[in-house]
Amino acid sequence: MRSRSLCARSLYVSVVGLAAGFGLAGCTDTSSHHVAKSPGVAAVASYSGTPARVRRMTQSEYTNTISYVFGSDLTIGEPFAPLPRTDGLLASGASSAGMTAGEFQQLQRSASAIASQVVDKGNLGDRTSPRRDFLVPCKPQAVEGPDDACAAKFIRQTGRLLFRHALPDAMVTELTNNAHKGAADLKDFYAGLATVIEGMLLDPGVLLITDTTEADPARPGHLRLTSYALASRLSFFLWDAAPDDELLKAAESGALYTKKGRTAAVDRMLASPRLEAGVRAFFDDMFGFEEFAVTAKDPKTYPMITGQTLLDSREQTLRTVVDHLITRHGDYRDLFLTRNTFISPTLAPVYGVPSTTGWSAYEFPADAHRAGILSQISFLALHSHPARSSATKRGKALRELLLCQKVPPPPPNVDFSAVENPDPTLRTARERLTRHSVNPVCAGCHKITDPIGLALETFDGAGRYRETEKGAKLDTSGSLDGKTFASSEGLGQALHDHPQLGSCLVRRLYSFGTGGPLSNSDTPAVEALSAAFAKSGYRVPDLLRMIALSDAFAEVVEMPPAPVKTAAAGLEQVAK
């Protein structure tokens, strides 16, 4: 049973939906009064801030947060609907996502299940642990009824972590009263507490990440994020989860507004094991891996690709990313050249290599033709058809996901017969696409995708290595924006050397960190960060640090004021 007030707060979400970012007043100061520096990295000047936004928590943010607050053994479910991909990221779509009544029902079920687990008294037979004994920081005087002091202690402690700020006394009192009523009605202290937990998990203050702002004393007339909002932004950026107690303390103390305090907080977060979750969430988003949820291969054509193979291929790439960028502190560009990766038993047959039980580190031999994540199953299989490879899909994915370029969709009247039902004498993808591209309507786009994707034709739609197609020798030569190559390894090198590779990552990471798509006002910051990223040797932890410590990360830039609509103005528009 939820309290009426909490129901009302929660229902607000379903009724009003989640709006796009708020337009807030003010321009940013171009003076650099908070300069972020990384060791050996040039200072990143502060040129702008970001709009204050309200965005919906993502599924992974919700899962990580619940896991960190209540324990990783809880069954959480996946109550969130998919987000719209916006400016290359699902995370950016969270700032313009709505919520349906059905989705809210899912959230309610999840919240109810989580609450039940939090106050679970445990059962040896069911092998469930008595979570109430360690998640509730006190014992009620009597289990059969209310205990306001104990309830308030729990609410204050747990609510602070869920809402990401200290709860006002009035709110603690309201929630405690709810717990009291629930315990009295249900004659169970923990059942009463569960109603409050469920209500908190449905509260817009938990589900919505709101960039609350305040006047910026360093820039009179301008706004900055409140310290709690800054803590949330830092935490969701670096950890993909809500702030922990220590970060909230830093926010409460005002330390996040000092250079020393914010640096210490960011460095602690970068050194935390939670960083891996943040990095994984970002690259999973940037690489478009949500598509794995709807990807399947024809089992007759690719019998070695099971559902587990696809899951593991996603995991392989994310492990490679974390290992290369974080553990080894490697050059981001080398992600497209490295032969170091990880292998699972289901991936090994596709790569034709031995494995061990579970995951194990593996380095492809130099002659294995596997270099970089472009040659991993995740990229190759995800950007293929169910029963054949696709040079076009691969080329498009490379440009859009990794270089932040936009490839136009095919025109509605395009004739796909040359590739869908090809002339049987055309044995290779190059031959089929050449025929297809004879049509000038098609050629415009194919010329920017196919010369890239054809280099990867040595990997079939499952990602297995081949040198022929239907017996015909494959020609894997091509070019990427003026740089020619002869093989998939050459494509990896061309991508490695591409000037937009690093800046695209900066764009995506900056969007990911600030919670929305880029706008023109972000350009100076992104350019400065791109230059600093290059100077750092393309070290992602350094980039994360630079973004997190940049002034723009904490400062708020006003959106242009919306035109005032009056009846007269409306009539005037109509007249025009």
Place this chain on the structure above:
Amino acid sequence: MKHTSGIKAGIAACAAGAVLGLSAAASADDAIVNNIRDRSIAYAVSGGHWGFYQTADGKAECPDGINDVGPRETFKALFPDDGTKRSVVDTQLAREAAIWSPEERTYDFPYHYAGGKVGLGLNLDGKVGPNDFTTPDGEKGIDNQLFRALGCLRWLRGPDGIGYHFSDIYMREFNYNRGLIELTNVDSLADDPDVDVTIYRGRDDLMADATGAKIMPGGTQRIDYKFGQKFITHLKGKIVAGVLTTEPVKEMYWPFAWFGGNPGAQHILDMRLRLKLTQEQANGFIAGYENIEEWYYGLARGRSTHHLAYGSVSAPGVYKAIHELADAYPDASGKNTAISMAWGTDLTQVFLQKKPQEVAGDVPVASKTERAGDRR
């Protein structure tokens, strides 16, 4: 005559198939397959059936018909429902006792042997005798008297016989059936006059492919060094036209877990292999002789009466048959104690993780290499 093989790949037919050399080869869909590492390739059992020749209607190999007298039928004949009062001890338990302590002379129910001249397996003694079979492709002198004894049991006939039906399933699902065959010092899977072959028992699950119907090549198996020492056997062999033939060894144990997945083994004497090899599969026969008493008690232990009843298998009848048809290893009285056999096995390529595990005692030791003597 149209016929189907009791196993999926008759060896005689193998020689005509395409074979792949040591170098990497492109499969039908162009993917490069090269599973040979350091001149070695290994395979894990992914299916298996007795090497029984079988035609669609069974008339050729079972001219007297398919056996239809099993435990239910014998019980009904011995103890008709005529109003006689009988005790459980004298009826059900007596029949159970007859399974565990069979007396071949006392079994007096119809039991049909496989007949005809066509059979599967290998020529074990190098001779062409009057009771030997000829393969569908004309190889003479095939020694497989176990086929003669059991080939007309519905239980073991494909595809619906319950023993046949569950055979592949048990081979795949029970890890105690994880027989491994490793070829080392391989220069070519097409032709190599001298290769080393080692048999192990593996420890890991097989991986089904996306169809769910087949086992995927390319898995990895750990070797059971701790509890699988008795399975480790070394053989010498040669590959001709893509078919591996080994010299016989005196004896070997082949993993054979049946009812409930309990660990077991076929104890095969004078054992040798003949397998068609590709980069991803190996198919063929494990052949030799099995001690008839050991074999029979393996049957009794591994299958309950009700399972035998489903296939009309009279255990005492089988006992009588294998004693009558035993063809090797005579005892002091001159009575043969072993019967020639062929087990058709399907294997799928795997990589071996040969590094000894951390478990104490889990290390390789010298194994049986003694060649078969002339004890037939």
